[in-house]
Amino acid sequence: MDVKRSVLWIIFTISLVMLFDNWQREHGRSSLFFPSATSPQTSGIRSSNTRTADLPPVSENRAPDQPGAPAGEKVHVKTDVYDIQIDTRGGTLSKLRLVRPGGTEKSSLSMTLFDERPAHTYLARTGLVGGPSGDAFPNHHDLFTVQPGPRELTDGADTLEVQFKSPVKGGVQLVKTYRFTRGSYVMDVRHQIINAGATAVRPALYTELVRDNAPVEAPRFSHTFIGPAVYTAQQRLQKISFGDIDKGKAEYTAQADNGWIAMTQYHFASAWIAPQGTPREMYVGKLGPSLYRVGAKQNLQTVEPGQSIEARSRLFSGPAEERMLERIAPGLELVKDYGWMTLIAKPLFWLLEKIHSLLGNWGWSIIVLTLLIKAAFFPLSAASYRSMARMRKITPRMQTLREQFKGDPQKMNAALMALYKTEKVNPFGGCLPVLIQIPVFIALYWVLLASVEMRGAPWLGWIRDLSRPDPYFILPVLMTATMFIQTRLNPTPPDPLQAKMMLFMPLAFSVMFFFFPAGLVLYYVVNNMLSIAQQWYIARRFSNPVV
Known part of the structure; x- marks a missing residue:
C-alpha cells in the first residue's frame, strides 16, 4: 500500500476535525478534546x-x-x-x-x-x-x-x-x-x-x-x-x-x-x-x-x-x-x-524578534525565518522529496502490478514489496521527514497567531496589518495555487476517485486561509513556494517530468 498517501489522508482528516472543534469553541460549544482550559501541567485546589x-x-x-x-x-x-x-x-x-x-x-x-x-x-x-x-x-x-x-x-x-x-x-x-x-x-x-x-x-x-x-x-x-x-x-x-x-x-x-x-x-x-x-x-x-x-x-x-x-x-x-x-x-x-507548543514556540519567537531587530519589518522577518527553517530542515525535506521522486518514477510499474494482481491482494502486496526492494524505495521515506517537521510548523502557527507585535504591523503594498486577513485575498489565492502545484508534483494516485480527492484537498484547506491573519498566510505561501522549488529541483535530478 502507499503509506505516504495514507498519512496524508490521516493529516487531512485530523485537520478537518480540528477545524470543526475550533468552530465549536468559537460558537460557545464544548470542545471535543479540551473540556477544561486549565493548563495540563498544573494541579490546583478547587475554588470551593x-x-x-x-x-x-x-x-x-x-x-x-x-x-x-x-x-x-x-x-x-x-x-x-x-x-x-x-x-x-x-x-x-x-x-x-x-x-x-x-x-x-x-x-x-x-x-x-x-x-x-x-x-x-x-x-x-x-x-x-x-x-x-x-x-x-x-x-x-x-x-x-x-x-x-x-x-x-x-x-x-x-x-x-x-x-x-x-x-x-x-x-x-x-x-x-x-x-x-x-x-x-x-x-x-x-x-x-x-x-x-x-x-x-x-x-x-x-x-x-x-x-x-x-x-x-x-x-x-x-x-x-x-x-x-x-x-x-x-x-x-x-x-x-x-x-x-x-x-x-x-x-x-x-x-x-x-x-x-x-x-x-x-x-x-x-x-x-x-x-x-x-x-x-x-x-x-x-x-x-x-x-x-x-x-x-x-x-x-x-x-x-x-x-x-x-x-x-x-x-x-x-x-x-x-x-x-x-x-x-x-x-x-x-x-x-502559545497553547501546548510553548516549548518550541518561545525559541521561534526569539529568533523572529532577532531578525526583526535587523530588518525592522515583521513581514520580511517572517519570510527570512521561513527561509531559515526551510534550510534547517533541508536534509529531511530532500530525503522526503527524493523518496517521492522515486515513487513517482515507479508509479507506472506499480499500477501494472495492481492491475495484474487486483484479484489477489496478498500477491499484489508481495510484488509491490519486491519492487520497492529492487528499486531501493522506502514507502515510509516520504512521510517520516514530514511528520518530524510538523511540530515546528504548528508552533510557528501559534507564534504568528498569538504575537500582538504583528498587530498593526505592515508588510508591503496592500498588507497594512499582518494580524488581519488580507483585504484583497491575494495571499490566500496564492496559498491555494501553491498547494495545487504541490499536489501535481506528488505521485498521482492510481485510483481516479482518490486522485480527484487529492486535488480537492487544497481547496478544502484554503477555505480557512481566507480568514487567517495575513502574517500567518504569508508564512505558508513562502513555505509552499520553497517546497515547490525543492521538489522541482529533486524531480529534475531524477529525470522525471514535473507536471
Whole structure:
C-alpha cells in the first residue's frame, strides 16, 4: 500500500476535525478534546475551598451596585498610553482605553479593555474586608472622593498620581492612590488604611478583576483563550475557563506568597500583581449568569487606633508583548498563549524578534525565518522529496502490478514489496521527514497567531496589518495555487476517485486561509513556494517530468 498517501489522508482528516472543534469553541460549544482550559501541567485546589463569602458582591444590574445608591463621578485620566475613567464609586477602574498617538505600526493597539456598559462589563477594583462583628470596611460599593490635582500626564512630567478617599466605615478610612508612569502599562496602586476608630483593626485587602464572557475580536477558525488565569511559581500558569466556573470545576492554587491573577484575551491581558513574599489567597467565582471575577486577598497587619499602614499592588493592563511582560513579573509572559507548543514556540519567537531587530519589518522577518527553517530542515525535506521522486518514477510499474494482481491482494502486496526492494524505495521515506517537521510548523502557527507585535504591523503594498486577513485575498489565492502545484508534483494516485480527492484537498484547506491573519498566510505561501522549488529541483535530478 502507499503509506505516504495514507498519512496524508490521516493529516487531512485530523485537520478537518480540528477545524470543526475550533468552530465549536468559537460558537460557545464544548470542545471535543479540551473540556477544561486549565493548563495540563498544573494541579490546583478547587475554588470551593477558597473563602469568598466575606467579599463584597456585585449586583447584576451593574451600575450602580446597590439599589438606590447615587451614581459615582467618572474621573477622566489621560497618560501617553492610557485614556481612563475611574469611578468614584469604589475608586474602580471602569474604563481603560489603550492609546499610542503617532506611528502607523502601533496605532492598532488603541482599543478598550476595561469598560462598564449594559452590553459589556470589565472592571478592576479593590477594597477592604474583615471588619469585626460583621462591620463593613470601605470597599468598591462606597462613594470615594477624588482629591484635587492634575488628571493628565503633561509634557515634561514622568509620573501622574490620582488619589481617592473613602468615607470612614467600620472605623477605617481607605485612601487609594493610582500612580501612572510615562510609557508604562503598569500602574502602582497604593492603599493607605487609616484607623479612625477607638479599637485596633486587622483588615484584608482584595484586588480583583471582574468580567463578563462577551467574546473578543479574534481570527475565525482559530480558538484563542479568554478568561481568568492564576499564576504561582509552584504551579505555573493555570487557565480557568468560564465553562469550568459555571460547572463548579475551576481548579487553581488557592494559597501562595507569590504570583498574580489575570484576565486574558486575544493579544491583551490585565493582571493584579502583589509584592513577592506577601501571603495571599486567590479566588475565582461567578457573580451572575454571565459575570465572573478572579482576585487575590491579603491579610494585613493590625492597625492601632490613630495609626495607618500602607499596602501596595501593581496593575498591568495592556498588550501581551512578551519581552515587556518578562520585565514586569515572573511568569507574566505566559499570558501570551502559545497553547501546548510553548516549548518550541518561545525559541521561534526569539529568533523572529532577532531578525526583526535587523530588518525592522515583521513581514520580511517572517519570510527570512521561513527561509531559515526551510534550510534547517533541508536534509529531511530532500530525503522526503527524493523518496517521492522515486515513487513517482515507479508509479507506472506499480499500477501494472495492481492491475495484474487486483484479484489477489496478498500477491499484489508481495510484488509491490519486491519492487520497492529492487528499486531501493522506502514507502515510509516520504512521510517520516514530514511528520518530524510538523511540530515546528504548528508552533510557528501559534507564534504568528498569538504575537500582538504583528498587530498593526505592515508588510508591503496592500498588507497594512499582518494580524488581519488580507483585504484583497491575494495571499490566500496564492496559498491555494501553491498547494495545487504541490499536489501535481506528488505521485498521482492510481485510483481516479482518490486522485480527484487529492486535488480537492487544497481547496478544502484554503477555505480557512481566507480568514487567517495575513502574517500567518504569508508564512505558508513562502513555505509552499520553497517546497515547490525543492521538489522541482529533486524531480529534475531524477529525470522525471514535473507536471
